[in-house]
Amino acid sequence: MTTRGTIYYSEAAHEDRWYHRALAPLVAVCNLAVAAWVYPSLRTSRINWNPDLASLLRVVRERSKPIIYYSWHEYELLAVCAFRKNPSDVRPMPIGHDGILSRILQNSTAWLGYSIWVYRRQSSIRAKDQLVDFLRSGPYVVGLFADSGGSDGIVRPGLPEVARRSEAMLIPFAISARPAVDLTWPKKFSFPLPFSSIEVFWGQPIDGSNVSVEHCQKALDMQVERASEG
Numbered sequence: 001m002t003t004r005g006t007i008y009y010s011e012a013a014h015e016d017r018w019y020h021r022a023l024a025p026l027v028a029v030c031n032l033a034v035a036a037w038v039y040p041s042l043r044t045s046r047i048n049w050n051p052d053l054a055s056l057l058r059v060v061r062e063r064s065k066p067i068i069y070y071s072w073h074e075y076e077l078l079a080v081c082a083f084r085k086n087p088s089d090v091r092p093m094p095i096g097h098d099g100i101l102s103r104i105l106q107n108s109t110a111w112l113g114y115s116i117w118v119y120r121r122q123s124s125i126r127a128k129d130q131l132v133d134f135l136r137s138g139p140y141v142v143g144l145f146a147d148s149g150g151s152d153g154i155v156r157p158g159l160p161e162v163a164r165r166s167e168a169m170l171i172p173f174a175i176s177a178r179p180a181v182d183l184t185w186p187k188k189f190s191f192p193l194p195f196s197s198i199e200v201f202w203g204q205p206i207d208g209s210n211v212s213v214e215h216c217q218k219a220l221d222m223q224v225e226r227a228s229e230g
Contacts, residue, residue: 005115007106009098010130014120023100030104034077035111041192042081042112045177048199050230053086059171059205060090066135066142066168067092068208071175071220072153073145074188076105078175081192082200083143084113092143095131097121117142128158128165135166146220153188153224155217163208170211173202174223176230201226 049056060067069092071079083091094109096102096118106116119130135142144162146155163170177198181191192198201223206215 003113005110005113007110007116007118010117010119010123010134012120012123012125012130014098014123017122020098020100020103027100027103028107031107031111034105035108038077038080038108038112038192040194041196042084044194045081045192045196045198047082047085048197050199050201050226056171056202057087057090060141063139063141063169066138066140066166067171067205068135068159068163068168069141069143069171069173069202070146070159070216071143071173072147072188072224074190075173075175076145076189078177078180078190078192078198079143079173080109080112080114082175082198090141092141093117094143095119097127128162131162132165135162135168146216155213155220157213160208160211160213160216163206163211166208168208170206170208170216170219171202172206172216172220172223173200174220174227175200176227199227199230201230 094114094116096106096116098118099121106118110116117134119127121127144159146159147153148156175198177190177192177196179193179196181193183189203219203223206219
């Protein structure tokens with residue numbers, strides 16, 4: 001059995017949308033469906049790290065600053081399976097928002113053992129400011145998807161901005177899984193299957209204090225290339 005995670009919300013003042021409550025039953029059904037799909041894979045998949053996991057654990061445990069794992073949205077459910085078997089002190093906390101598309105995954109991810117931090121979209125405080133304040137409040141280990149809103153393999157400017165302002169370390173990663181169900185439309189997305197072999201390719205940590213979009217893009221593209229060849 002897994003230990004349920006906790007969903008934490010930004011304390012930023014915000015406005016609740018009327019339709020959030022109306023769509024609550026649909027959100028609940030989607031979360032149940034995701035959890036039912038992923039749980040067998042989480043329990044049975046074999047995880048391999050490249051470089052090895054011990055090297056990654058040393059990097060994360062020796063940190064004095066926040067760490068941001070970053071990748072593409074298409075690996076989201078594969079990452080849930082891969083990182084869940086890591087020790088709890090180095091397991092990333094997924095970052096979500098309080099919109100419908102994020103909420104359909106949040107409870108399922110928490111049921112599968114992850115604590116999640118959620119920023120407020122309908123707030124006078126920008127999402128990036130909310131996240132920076134959160135990261136500055138402790139040397140957290142979090143997970144972000146760099147193509148947020150697009151699932152198109154393009155790093156958004158928000159990632160390096162958040163890293164610079166919070167002085168975080170960035171760790172790019174990509175994932176290959178065999179077998180898996182891979183969709184290419186309407187967006188690229190990979191669904192894990194039970195008893196799959198999942199390999200996580202991660203790159204050397206990047207000092208976020210002076211990082212650019214181009215640097216983040218190149219570093220992640222390198223891991224995607226490794227994953228496609230692995």
